[in-house]
């Protein structure tokens with residue numbers, strides 16, 4: 314039986330040629346393909362700076378470090394995300410709180426966040442991590458206003474949303490992760506995401522101070538600028554002024570990312586066309602598509618389904634490997650058992666009870682999609 318997964322990379326001859334070329338070049342890491350990928354990605358997203366890193370989780374960790382997260386800090390995020398969105402705060406010794414979602418979109422609910430922030434004394438929270446769940450672009454503008462009012466930073470987890478956009482209050486189109494409102498945004502190049510590097514990640518920002526800090530932290534914290542080295546002793550000198558990590562991307566991965574980026578818009582259009590076909594098929598049931606927007610990037614196509622578990626099992630028996638995104642982070646043992654907080658997020662739990670991500674990737678054919686749609690209809694008839 315043919316397996317239809319929920320997400321899948323596509324590798325072309327051009328991708329293979331780009332990687333082969335990188336393998337034959339002088340630098341396998343730390344070479345020119347990193348800077349080329351960063352520049353092209355920043356251009357695509359519309360951000361001033363981009364920093365390529367080893368994966369999306371490393372991007373989150375370095376972002377939390379650059380934003381100064383430490384013991385005693387409290388940060389708000391959504392339970393409807395991959396656990397890495399929350400873990401990055403814990404890596405730095407900070408505490409995570411969860412605010413509930415808007416059930417229409419699955420996104421962190423701005424009003425719930427504002428109510429939480431305003432129910433505590435000033436300085437209780439240090440930052441917010443909104444997530445562009447499924448590829449639905451978070452409107453970052455109100456979050457910015459709230460952040461400015463309460464002296465908070467904003468880190469956008471845009472792993473699902475390269476190429477997504479929304480329109481701000483001035484009628485300007487804003488791309489997710491472009492740095493217009495958030496201090497930092499992060500992306501992942503895991504093969505199920507829009508752009509595949511095998512493993513890979515990117516941080517985008519318009520802030521030069523954060524950009525320079527991220528460059529240091531990505532490479533152990535090594536300072537090589539003679540002017541900034543106290544005991545400069547010659548060309549070999551470097552200094553360590555901050556404790557960073559080796560979170561570098563390789564040139565081999567950057568070559569693949571750069572090549573994949575050339576097809577980003579084409580693949581995004583294909584994802585939107587697949588979503589429109591699902592929308593039309595389910596307009597009158599038997600399942601309910603999660604709300605979407607014009608600038609949605611459709612990393613996932615999420616439906617809300619009655620008898621979700623039985624549907625999941627039925628689809629698997631037909632070779633359709635739909636997936637559940639996500640088990641709410643606050644219910645995972647690490648958060649549930651090790652932290653004393655009790656989080657009041659019933660809408661996230663209700664969403665989890667019904668959500669299912671259907672196959673969604675650019676190379677999914679119309680025949681395969683029709684097979685998925687027919688299987689869902691057959692299950693409910």
Ligand SMILES: *Cc1c(COP(=O)(O)O)cnc(C)c1O
Nearest residue numbers: 368369370395397472501502503
């Ligand atoms: C994939 C993903 C991550 C982590 O990215 P990796 O590259 O797998 O480390 C973080 N947040 C979200 C929302 C993701 O989907």
